[in-house]
Amino acid sequence: MEKQEFGDPKQSTADMTAFVHNLLQQMQDRFQLMSENIVSKIDEMVSRISELEESINELRTEMGAEGSPSPLASEQKNNETKPGEAALL
Secondary structure (H helix, E strand, O other): OOOOOOOOHHHHHHHHHHHHHHHHHHHHHHHHHHHHHHHHHHHHHHHHHHHHHHHHHHHHHHOOOOOOOOHHHHHHHHHOOOOOHHHHO
C-alpha cells in the first residue's frame, strides 16, 4: 500500500481557517448590502406614504370635507348590520 501524504496538519488547519474567515466575511458583506437596500426601500416607502397623505389632505381640503369622517369609516358603517336587517337574512 502507498502511504498518502497530507502535508503539514498545521498548514491544513491554517488554510481551512482562512477559507472559513473569507467565507464569513463574504456573508457579512452581502448581509450588510442587503440591509442597506432594505433600509433604503423603507425610507423610500415612508417618503411616498407621506406624499400620499399630503395629497389626500389637499384633496379633502379642496372638497370642503375637512372634519368629515374618512371614506373608510363611512364604508365600515355601511357594512355593519342594522337591527332590522338581521331578520331579513
